[in-house]
Amino acid sequence: MAEHAHGDHGHHELPFWQKYVFSTDHKVIGIQYAVTALFFLLFGFCLMMMMRWQLAYPGQPMPWIGTLFSAVNMPEGIMVPEFYNQLGAMHGTIMVFLGVVPLAVGGFGNYVLPLQIGAPDMAFPKLNMASYWVFYVGGVIMLASFFVPEGAAQSGWTSYPPLAVIAPTGQTWWLWGMVALITSSLLGSVNFIVTTVQMRAEGLSFFRLPFFVWAQFVTAFLLLLAFPPLEAAGVMQLMDRIAGTSFFMPSGLVVTGQALDVSGGGSPLLWQHLFWFLAHPEVYVLILPAMGIVGEIVANNTRRPLWGYRTLVYSIVFLGFMSFIVWAHHMFMTGMGTTISTFFQATTMIISIPSVIILTAFALSLHGGSIRFTVPMLFCLAFIPMFAIGGLTGLPLGLTASDLHLHDTYYVIGHFHYVVAPGTIFALFAGIYYWFPKATGRMMNDALGKLHFWTSLIFMNGVFMPMMFVGMAGVSRRLYDQTQYAYGAQVQGLTAMSSWSAWLLGLAQIFFIVNFFWSMRKGKKVESDNPWQATTLEWATPTPPPHGNFKDTPRVCRGPYEYSVPGASSDFIPQHASDNGQVDQPESEPAPTPADDD
C-alpha cells in the first residue's frame, strides 16, 4: 500500500512482494482488507445505482451508461429483468460479504485490535495473510461470475431454493465464492479470539479492554460459530446443483409445465433455517464492530469516560449470545407454525433490549461532555439516531402480526439499510477519519470531511426514508417495475426520489475519495503520535507503527477511558501511564499526573 511506504523505516529490508503483497504484518493486512473492501463497497454501490434507474424510470433506456452493456443485458439501453435480478443479488452479496464485513472486521479489526491490546502482531500472522488472500479469491470468483453464460447469481443474496437450485451457472459460482469467503472469515475469527485472549499486554485485564476490542471479540465468536452451518448449506446446494441431489427440492416440483427430474423429498425450508442461522448473527457482525468504533470515538470526543462501560460489555456479550436464537424471525411467512413463530418473536423482543442499552449508553455519554465536533465525531453523532431509526423500524418486523403486512416489502429494505448504511457505514467512515492519522501520519482534510458528512447524511435519509412509505404501500422488494400495479404506481414518485437521492449520494462520495487519496500524500502531518489525545494503546506506538508495533512493550495500569479525571493536570490519562504518572510522551504533550482509581 502506497500510504505505508513513506513511514516505514524498517531495520531490515524485505522484497516488495513480501512487504506489501504477501505480508504477514497485521497492519498491512488490515490496510489490504480495507482498501479491497472499499473498492467492493463502491462497486456494489454502482450496481445499486443502476438498479435505481430501472426502478425510477421503468422500461426507459438508461442514458449513456446503458450503451456500455451488451445487448443481452441491456438491449438498446433498457435493462432486462434477468440482469436486474443479477444486480440485486450481487449488490446484497457484495455489500455484506465483500464490503462491510471485510472493512469492519478484516480492516479495522486487523489494524486496530492488536495495537489496542498492546500486542506485537496477531497470534497467527501467516494464517492472517491466508485469510486475506482466500477472501481475495472469493471476491474474484464473485466478480468473474458476471462473465459466465447467463450472468451472475440472480436468486437474491439469500439464494432461496428451489429457484436457486434451478438457476443458471452464476449461482454455482456464487456458492464457490461463498465457500472461499466463509473459509477466510473462519481463519480470521480464530486469529482474533486467540489474539484477544492470549496476547494482551501486561495489566490489560478483560475489563480494561477498550470497547472496540470487546466488540471485535464477540464478533469473532459469531463468525466462528454461525458461518459453518451456511458452509454446510452451501455444500448441500452445490450437491443439489451439481450432483442432482434433493436436499432442498421437494417432491412433485413442476417448472414451466414440466415435472423436474429429481428424487424429491427435500425441504426448501431447511435452506432458510440454515441460511438465517448464519445470516442473523451476520447482522450483528455488521453492527457490533460499528458500535465498537462509535464507543471509542464518542469517549475520545466528549472527553469523558464512556457511560456504563461494564453495562456496555455485558450488553454486547448478551447481544452476541442472543443473536444465535432469533434467526427464524425472518421466516414468519413460511408457515412454520405459530408456536415456533411465537418463540422467535419473544427472543426478538428480548434482543432489542441490549441494543437499546448500548445506544442509550452512547447517548448518555454525550450528556455533560465538552463535545469536540471533529469529522469522526460527526459521523458517530449521526450514527446514534440513524441506528435508532433502523432498530425501531425493526420492531414491527419482529412481531408476527405486523410482519404479515410488511414482510418482503420495501419497508424491510428501508429498515435494514438504516441499520447498515447510515448506521454501520457511517461508523466505518468515522473509523477511517479517526485512525487515518495513525496509519499514514497525516490528517484527513476537515472541510472535505464535513462536506462529505453533511451531504451523505441528507442523501442517505433521502434514499431510505421514502422506502418505508413505499413498503407500507405494499410494494415488494423484488419488483422489477412497480408501476405495473395500481398501488405501486401511486408511490412511484417516492421511488424516484429514492433513486435521485442515491445518485446524489454517489456524487457525495467523491468528496471522500478525493480526500482519502489527497490526504495520503498532501494531508497535514500529525504533530504527535497521539493527535486526538486519546487514552488507548494504539496511540502509544510510533506513527505509522513499525513492524512489531511498540518500541517498548507497554504495561497497562488503568481502564480504557480515563478522560477528565478530577485532579489530573491533563484531561486524559493514557492506559499505559503508570501509577506515578510517568509515560514516555513527546514534549508537545503535558505529562499526565497520578490519579488513584483502581
Place this chain on the structure above:
Amino acid sequence: MSVEEIPHTVEPHPITGVYNGKFGIWLFLASEVMLFGALFSTLVLLRVGAPSWPQGSELLNVPLATLNTFVLIASSVTMVMSWASLKMDNFGRFKLYLGLTVLLAFVFLVIKYFEYTHKFHLGIFPSTSTFYATYFTMTGLHGLHVVGGIIVNLYLLFPGSKLWHTAPEQFANRIECAGLYWHFVDLVWIFLFPILYLL
C-alpha cells in the same frame, strides 16, 4: 516483517494454560462441530419429515464400515503414540507411529473407495434418494477431512519434521495440534457410523 523479529511463543499462557496454537485448534474444532452439526441436523430434519426412510443397515455395507471404524480408532492411537514418542525424545519412534497413522488413513480411504464404487456399479448415486444424498455428502465431507489430515501429517512426517532439530517444543506442539484435529475426524466418523449405517 521477518519472522524472526516476532518470536514464536511455545509457553502456555499463564491464565488460559494453553499455548496459542492449541487454543486456535480448539476454536477451529468448535467451528467444525457447527459444520457437521448442521449436516447432522439436516439428516434428522429430512428423516423425520420423510414418509418413509430406509434402514441404513439394509442398504450399506456394515462389515466394511465396522472395519473402517477400527482402522480409524487405531490411527488415533498411533497418532497419540507419535506425540508421546516426541515427548519421550524418541524421534525414530515418532516417525514410525506417524507413518502408521498416515498408512491407516490411506487404508480407510481405500475401503471407502470400494464402498463408493460398489454403489456406483449398482447404479446408486447421490441423486438416487435423499438417504443416499445425505450418505454421500456426509461421508464425502468426512473423507475430505481425512485427506486434509493425510496432507498435514505427511508434511509433518517429511519436510516439516526438520523443525524438531531446531525447535523441538514447537514441533511437538504441532504434532499435538495435528493430533487434536485427527481425533476430531475420528470422532465425526464415530457419530456417522451408527447414524448412517445402523439406525
